[in-house]
Amino acid sequence: MAVHNIIESVNLALKEEMKRDDRVIVLGEDVGVNGGVFRATIGLLEEFGDNRVIDTPLSENGIVAGALGMAVNGLRPVAEIQFMGFVYYILNHIICHAARLRNRTRGRITAPLVIRVPYGAGIRAPEHHSESTEALFTQIPGIKVVVPSTPKDTKGLLTSAIRDPDTVIFLEPKRIYRAIKEDIPEEEYTIPLGKARMVKEGKDITVICWGAMVRVVETVSEEAEKENIDIEIIDLRTLSPLDKDTIITSVEKTGRALVVHEAPKTCGLGAEIVALINEKALLSLNAPVLRVTGQDIAVPLAKGEDYYIPSVDRILQGLKKIINF
Amino acid sequence: MAVHNIIESVNLALKEEMKRDDRVIVLGEDVGVNGGVFRATIGLLEEFGDNRVIDTPLSENGIVAGALGMAVNGLRPVAEIQFMGFVYYILNHIICHAARLRNRTRGRITAPLVIRVPYGAGIRAPEHHSESTEALFTQIPGIKVVVPSTPKDTKGLLTSAIRDPDTVIFLEPKRIYRAIKEDIPEEEYTIPLGKARMVKEGKDITVICWGAMVRVVETVSEEAEKENIDIEIIDLRTLSPLDKDTIITSVEKTGRALVVHEAPKTCGLGAEIVALINEKALLSLNAPVLRVTGQDIAVPLAKGEDYYIPSVDRILQGLKKIINF
Amino acid sequence: MLIDEYDPLKNKRLQILDENGNVNSELEPKIEKKDLIEIYKYMVLSRIADEKAFALQREGRIGTYPPLKGHEAVQIGSAFAMNKNDWLFPVYRDMGAMLVMGVPLDLIFLYWMGNENGCRFPEGTNVFPIAIPVGSQISLGMGFSWASKLKKEKAVTLISFGDGATSAIDFHDGLNFAGVFKTPTVFLCINNQWAISVPRTKQSASKTLAQKAIGYGFNGIQVDGNDILAVYAVTKEAVDRANKGDGPTLIEAVTYRMGDHTTADDASRYRSEKEIDEWRGKDPIARFKSYLGSKQIWNKNFEKETRKEAEDLVDEAVKKAEAEPPPDIEDFFKYTYAEMPWHIKEELEELKESLKE
């Protein structure tokens, strides 16, 4: 065991998988010599050479198309997109090809491909560097969407993503890249995709969250405890496909639920979670399932960022609306 | 008054607006000499010349970037994307610029731009010609999304869209382009964006739908009547922003709701509607709000299309689940 | 080397067999007699299969179909120049090339009938499925060939696409990455003068499409796309260069789409009969036929047999495709992921339930 933060865990998972399987290739802008703008790929070029750690020209469409072509030809590429705000360039190849090749060819051609994207606000970055548009991906049948929230989960989930036979969008909560340190096993391990993590059991209300929001919700939980509200916290880990069982079992127990996410509210993943709960557990509900989320606006620049990201106060306010319904 | 179908109404609205306002420009692949692959722009080149009706090179990204640049420079471009399956190319400019220029410049620069896209399945077309991925757009703050379902609405809504100060994605239900004929006023008229249409009042259950699904739901309504189920049908017309009041008022009256859409279920607009109802009208609900939608798969080719599109039987099945809850 | 010599900026276009059947014997590629016969058979088969597909569409027996008539030389000539390990990333109109590469004709029909099973090519068929978003196969194919290089495999990827596709963003990425990484790729632009109703001249102000390669740091060459000897020779050279590690080549094959864009199109709306007539005089099959005549391979009997054989193959393929049972409902669901997740299972169940009633 050794102590690592999230960005180091990304690096470790990449390194281990590259050692284990020489089909694993890392590519993207500045991932080689520079080790990635967040240093996620540091040391990989030195260890694996420039046939496996590849600095590309500046085109996200090209990176993903290239990686997808590689995946079709038997490699296991892990592409990096520098920021979520540049991810819209890749949607065409993801929707039209990565998500569909297996179906289009009735199983003959597949796309085992990972796309890593740092996402989310909170680091006072320029415009387009703070987005949380995961719902663009969760609505695409045929791909998986994964978000870790701790160093340990990061390594295990990324390892699973790399070994997964389908295309995985791996979103990294960059705001907490270096905020949490944790003992994580030296040896390789996987954490299954599609399974949520029970962060904390509780009896009064289920709070569903992921990524950087998990820590905020943990703080909320402490605050709420002071007012005798006992929160159950679910960290989704995989946003698509959803872990229905964990969500529904919890809501059936608590009778109340809140979804917290950084993305704008309208048509965010929160909507799907509310719809799912409504469909499967309506009679268990003592109050509406609410969402505390980013607003339906562009993520503000530094001076406004904190208004946008769900704060402890806003989440508490949402909680109380549900509890006092 | 004269009888017209939907595609003719598109053409009429374009023609009228081009006559009324010479800033209105039509551009896209094959919109000029060929009059559009569905003939939506037929006759426009002859009437307005090739400075206002422009055949472009084959790039949707280029078309929309070009149109957006034009809009910034005082024109009122109406761009055509040939099929919804090619719309993913335009997301970057829509999300990063069209939806945000007003906010980015605190009101100085705006993007009054219309993008017309035929969408939906049911015409036995090749792959990527049958998509309903409107939820990619309804989750983007700063743009509007409009879908007509009748010839009369088509002309009035498209006219409003062209005059709107914000970017409007105008989705045309191509499956019924020629299926419905209707008397429509010769003179110009507008139908306000953001307001749903009450297609039919009813007391037992609210069915919310749009585009080509409205007709299917009308058939369902007739079937349901035979079993004494009285449906209230809401045609959303504008998918973003949603007409909350019409939806909530109806559900408060009927106590039950079903959403029908062609898009895949997960993270489709239906999820947002369910979440909205849950948030605003939970106590009125006698049963879960269900969704009858396309499945979370690629739209099948011709031989499987009918399994994918919500059928009268599937919708009835959904209705009964709610009624018998 | 043809590719170095035929500089598109100097207005050079490679032609070996001209409209009147004259051969430039210096450049004439050495093709064995049995291959010449094979080539001709594929040309004829492609044309007959194409006509059949068109007719079937008119009878409502297949869906929208993009006719290949006029493209026989570029499709068959390029595919014939490829080696066993090479891969084709075809454009939708590429039935001829796909046949040469081993895609069964009945599957091609099945696909256009709207059955996904037509896209499951037999194992060992080195053909990527048709990519409908124009140009998207270009960057994908680049990635595929890049992997061949990284794996140190001797395999070239040939990517075909139209003149319209040169405007696609994937053209830019495909060629730019290929240049930077010196991938073993042959970019075959089938310039048939039209992208639906948009003429070549409105697609790009570039004088030739071949010269676009200059901006990516490798060679482009223009070739008479109705001259199968030229197409074959230049493709072979490009494939050899790629195999030797000399990187990508852009070939612009100048040809003509003799038919409508697809069965849903009416080309008379936007182009003249006169233009079509002109190109009729350059027919790739007629030209190759006269070449075979000069080689004492072609004669009337040979023609009759070739046609008969092709017609039989086509009839058989149609029969087989039409005899194919409709796809199993589960097939639409079970290939979305490697394993079917709960929600898709639910949706499948819901559908089945509704069909029972």
Next chain:
Amino acid sequence: MLIDEYDPLKNKRLQILDENGNVNSELEPKIEKKDLIEIYKYMVLSRIADEKAFALQREGRIGTYPPLKGHEAVQIGSAFAMNKNDWLFPVYRDMGAMLVMGVPLDLIFLYWMGNENGCRFPEGTNVFPIAIPVGSQISLGMGFSWASKLKKEKAVTLISFGDGATSAIDFHDGLNFAGVFKTPTVFLCINNQWAISVPRTKQSASKTLAQKAIGYGFNGIQVDGNDILAVYAVTKEAVDRANKGDGPTLIEAVTYRMGDHTTADDASRYRSEKEIDEWRGKDPIARFKSYLGSKQIWNKNFEKETRKEAEDLVDEAVKKAEAEPPPDIEDFFKYTYAEMPWHIKEELEELKESLKE
């Protein structure tokens, strides 16, 4: 005509004022004395403002900032060559060009401090806001200039972008559409050798970036980007051509990014001191200074005054930007649509409520 003569395929690169201060008098543009002085003032102001921004970032007073050092000639020279009605679509590093075009310096600081109000330029300022997605301003600017043409206005759009941006899909669309529609556009590629850590040679295999224009049917020209006379002359010619209806031009200005990519970058990770030193010898300001010296414009006193003036302007601008109150909360909400829809109102209320507690 410079643009016709300096063919990038012939390895020609325009230079008028060389590293040692020698002038090619045949090509020397005629610039009035007062403009020469203005130009120098803007060069100095840009450099001082740039250094200030860097320092402010290190003190935590502004956010991430992309230094322009080394780009003074290309930014000021090109902006000076534009006419009153022309528009600039800048790249993020373009503070110098933006200043010349009339963007107030305090707004530029305000923007990098993370305040959207810094992006509301005064009416009449013909500058598009900075587009962060690399290259996206290229196709947008093309559309803007296309509209000028359609409206028959005499106005040219100058779009600047980096070497990395030539790989962007919007470069392809911007140039291709511009070629086809002969838009009045000047594409100014500021080739500073690096795209963060990716060197120019790995961005494209094309020998020059200027030659990419050939694939779009118009002229490209390479110019010494540290030579402000050359930049000015070639931009002026390109602007004039565009105004006359002769369509677009691609200018590749060869220069160097002297600083880190942004304040968040550490360039020593990927490039050598030696390389930087070499370019230090080509400093654009020093070079122009010696030119002004030869014209008897520059002297020590002039330098002192110029610097003092610039420093005062910078200090004032910083003061003004820092005195700006934080944006009103409603401002983050009310510009999403022309009219605020119900759900955004609700969200604003919810936020306000949470701030009250």
